[in-house]
Amino acid sequence: MLNKVSSILVCSRAFSLPMTIFSWLVVFTFSTIHAGNVWYGFLALIGICFVHLATNIFDDYFDYKSLIKQVGFNKREYLRNSQKTKCRYLIAGLISEKELLLLGLIYMSIAGIIGLFFFLKCGIGVLYFALVGGIIAILYSFMSKIRMSEIAVAIAYGPALFGGVYYVMTKTYSNESLLLSIPSMLMTVVLLYIHTVMDFEFDLNEGKKTLANSFDSQLASLVILKIFLILAYISPILLCIFDILDWQVFLTYLTIPLAIDLYKSMEEFSANPESIPQKKWYHFPMENMMNSPSFMIRIFQSRNLMMYFSITLVIAIIFSLI
Secondary structure, eight states: OHHHHHHHHHHTTGGGHHHHHHHHHHHHHHHHHTTOOHHHHHHHHHHHHHHHHHHHHHHHHHHHHHHTTSTTOOHHHHHHHSOTTSSHHHHTTSSOHHHHHHHHHHHHHHHHHHHHHHHHHHOTHHHHHHHHHHHHHHHHHHHTTBTOHHHHHHHIIIIIHHHHHHHHHHSSOOHHHHHHHHHHHHHHHHHHHHHHHHTHHHHHHTTOBOSGGGSSSHHHHHHHHHHHHHHHHHTHHHHHHTTSSOGGGGGGGGGHHHHHHHHHHHHHHHHOTTOOOOOOGGGOOOOOOTTOHHHHHHHHHHHHHHHHHHHHHHHHHHHHHO
16 A cells, blocks of 8 residues: 555655645745735645646656657656656556546546635636646646747746635735746746756657757856756745745745756756756755655755745745734
8 A cells, every 4th residue: 555655656756745845835824924814824835746747747748648659769768867756667567647647637526626725715717717727737748848838837837826816815815926936936947947857858859849959068058057047046036025024035046056056067967967956955855856866966956945945935925024
């Protein structure tokens, strides 16, 4: 039973859930201080997490269907060269296509039931946010093939998540919550972009067009990573300008050394994809490396940067508004 649960979590890429949980934590804290319904906030988190897991499942499912149609596709060769978190369990036969699709539909059904509850309790506004989330969940795999994955993630982790959580907790719309989403959303986009940079060659070989592989090399593509990081640290200024938060928002700048560390780590990867950064205390937490430490350490670095950035933003919200 435990092995089955573990396999489901691996297939669902549950290690990526912190990006959803910590994004939610920022708007949950903001909404709670504005007299939001705390229990509705926690229920929203459950629904959002299931949509996230469903998106991962559908992404792998449609990628796999596209992959096996390629001329000359060889399962053994692909398993030897592929990153460990994409389609591997499907190609290795650990789970069938039907089982994977069923798992994705179960996740979406649970999220749909929660959405229906909010629709009945909070009004039609819930429908708009739910539709955006559902459409992105289904179409993400296709959007990621036409250089739109960053846009999809920005919408999902920006206005959809922040606007939706604030709405179900307070039953009102808020432009302030949308502005609040910008710094956190940019850090989440950084995490996605790190993934596509490291998948540079794999995506090219599979005919997948991403923002990263529109450049001549991985190293050249890091200019976009630099821009995303700079924007993430500039954007908190907007929260002061529009009087949403006070000077405490600059606590997020405590994470700048982690951002620099991540960028240098990606430069090393661009020069040598097999390089493994030396793990330091501030890299914690780092879980299962899935036999691909070079890849997974950098994924965890970017994920943890997003987590620490969100935590400092939550602290800023508490000190600014209480």
